[in-house]
Amino acid sequence: MNPAPAHQAARPATGHPPWIAIASGKGGTGKTSVAVSLALAAVQAGKRVQLIDADVEGPNAHHFLDLGASAETTIRSMLPVIAPETCTGCGACVEFCTFHALAAAGNKVIVFPDLCHACEGCREVCPVGAITDGAQEIGVIRHWQRGPLSVCQGALQIGQVLSPALIRALHRRGRGEAEDSAGRPPDVDLTIVDAPPGTACAMMAAIRGADHLLLVTEPTPFGRHDLDLAMQAAATLRLPVEVIINRSNDHDRVIEDLCRARAVPIVARLPESRQVAEAYAEGRPMGSLGPPWATTFTNLVTHLEGLWA
Amino acid sequence: MLIGISIRGDHLDAPVDLRLGRAQMFLLVDSDTEQFKTLDPGAGQIQHGAGIQTAQMLLKAGVKAVISGDCGPKAFQVFQAAQVPLYSVTGGTAREALAAWRRQELPVIGQPGGMGHA
Numbered sequence: 001m002n003p004a005p006a007h008q009a010a011r012p013a014t015g016h017p018p019w020i021a022i023a024s025g026k027g028g029t030g031k032t033s034v035a036v037s038l039a040l041a042a043v044q045a046g047k048r049v050q051l052i053d054a055d056v057e058g059p060n061a062h063h064f065l066d067l068g069a070s071a072e073t074t075i076r077s078m079l080p081v082i083a084p085e086t087c088t089g090c091g092a093c094v095e096f097c098t099f100h101a102l103a104a105a106g107n108k109v110i111v112f113p114d115l116c117h118a119c120e121g122c123r124e125v126c127p128v129g130a131i132t133d134g135a136q137e138i139g140v141i142r143h144w145q146r147g148p149l150s151v152c153q154g155a156l157q158i159g160q161v162l163s164p165a166l167i168r169a170l171h172r173r174g175r176g177e178a179e180d181s182a183g184r185p186p187d188v189d190l191t192i193v194d195a196p197p198g199t200a201c202a203m204m205a206a207i208r209g210a211d212h213l214l215l216v217t218e219p220t221p222f223g224r225h226d227l228d229l230a231m232q233a234a235a236t237l238r239l240p241v242e243v244i245i246n247r248s249n250d251h252d253r254v255i256e257d258l259c260r261a262r263a264v265p266i267v268a269r270l271p272e273s274r275q276v277a278e279a280y281a282e283g284r285p286m287g288s289l290g291p292p293w294a295t296t297f298t299n300l301v302t303h304l305e306g307l308w309a
Numbered sequence: 310m311l312i313g314i315s316i317r318g319d320h321l322d323a324p325v326d327l328r329l330g331r332a333q334m335f336l337l338v339d340s341d342t343e344q345f346k347t348l349d350p351g352a353g354q355i356q357h358g359a360g361i362q363t364a365q366m367l368l369k370a371g372v373k374a375v376i377s378g379d380c381g382p383k384a385f386q387v388f389q390a391a392q393v394p395l396y397s398v399t400g401g402t403a404r405e406a407l408a409a410w411r412r413q414e415l416p417v418i419g420q421p422g423g424m425g426h427a
């Protein structure tokens with residue numbers, strides 16, 4: 001990391017450059033377009049930005065960007081392999097595995113790879129060290145560098161269930177902690193993580209460890225409901241939260257009421273418009289549309305800078 | 310030898326439950342004495358791996374053969390690893406199934422059926 005004092009002033013207490021997660025309680029809120037627009041606005045403001053697309057079941061941020069060729073790294077994860085000559089059949093691993101990925105069959109233990117969540121717990125509980133890591137392939141990490149913008153995505157292998165494990169690998173790389181060939185990230189001033197929609201394990205894994213969470217929603221009763229769930233999820237991780245209303249219109253009240261009740265600030269409103277839908281269809285982020293969208297993102301960057309100034 | 314039969318009921322004249330992974334009850338029958346007890350798999354709530362749990366429970370109870378309708382791929386793997394044969398019936402009561410098994414008329418399930426029933 002760049003130790004320049006000028007940057008240090010703008011860093012959160014944790015010592016690394018600000019790490020911001022963007023999430024929404026459901027799909028289709030325009031979250032990815034917001035994430036890409038914010039990243040581009042930060043680049044415009046002179047920052048080196050890392051955009052991590054953690055929506056590993058359908059990464060699509062790169063569709064909004066003209067990136068060229070990517071570098072690709074295969075990501076593997078724990079898969080228990082049991083040495084039959086060492087295993088005593090004690091059953092401790094089977095009992096431990098809450099995912100029922102292990103089964104006792106007489107004195108043997110069998111592994112169901114598609115149920116294994118790679119928690120590594122079985123290896124730890126085995127009293128005789130009969131379990132080793134057979135490393136299953138779970139997906140790939142792709143990365144692109146375009147000037148000051150670094151883009152990184154995880155793509156889960158079809159049929160795999162280990163989204164959280166792949167997201168953790170993305171985070172490790174993004175924080176420069178990857179000891180494997182996933183590559184070191186460039187020095188950056190800001191990291192933006194585009195989290196998977198919903199409030200399940202994958203979304204939680206993606207927002208974990210962020211300094212700040214932006215929740216994208218829309219002013220409908222469904223939007224409010226899903227936003228509420230996302231806020232509750234964020235609360236369990238004690239993340240500071242702010243809200244962005246996309247497709248803002250004269251129904252914003254429905255979101256405003258919730259945000260007031262939860263003391264969560266609304267930091268941006270992106271107006272509903274056909275232009276946005278057209279840009280989306282052409283693979284352009286809404287920040288490319290000029291005012292008021294472009295200005296909203298510029299202001300958002302200034303606002304975020306202020307948080308750590 | 311102890312035989313496990315998936316069943317809809319709790320005695321020998323109750324019908325065989327044809328879905329091993331979803332069965333609510335099993336009869337454990339001693340083929341020498343025809344004495345039996347019931348075994349409640351209690352796994353009805355589990356979404357994934359109910360069949361695996363059931364298979365393990367039957368093996369733990371000491372069954373050396375299982376009679377059911379069909380068996381999901383995961384439970385099948387567990388029985389196969391333990392070398393416990395699975396016999397298939399298409400209906401009838403536990404008593405009839407047992408009699409057919411004695412006459413060696415029941416086909417061995419050689420591969421898992423209904424993929425969804427694991």
Ligand code: SF4
Nearest residue numbers: 097116117119120122
């Ligand atoms: S690694 Fe975890 S999930 Fe996988 S088999 Fe072991 S205990 Fe189960």
Ligand code: SF4
Nearest residue numbers: 087088090091093126
């Ligand atoms: S904990 Fe180890 S010894 Fe015990 S059954 Fe599992 S693999 Fe075998």
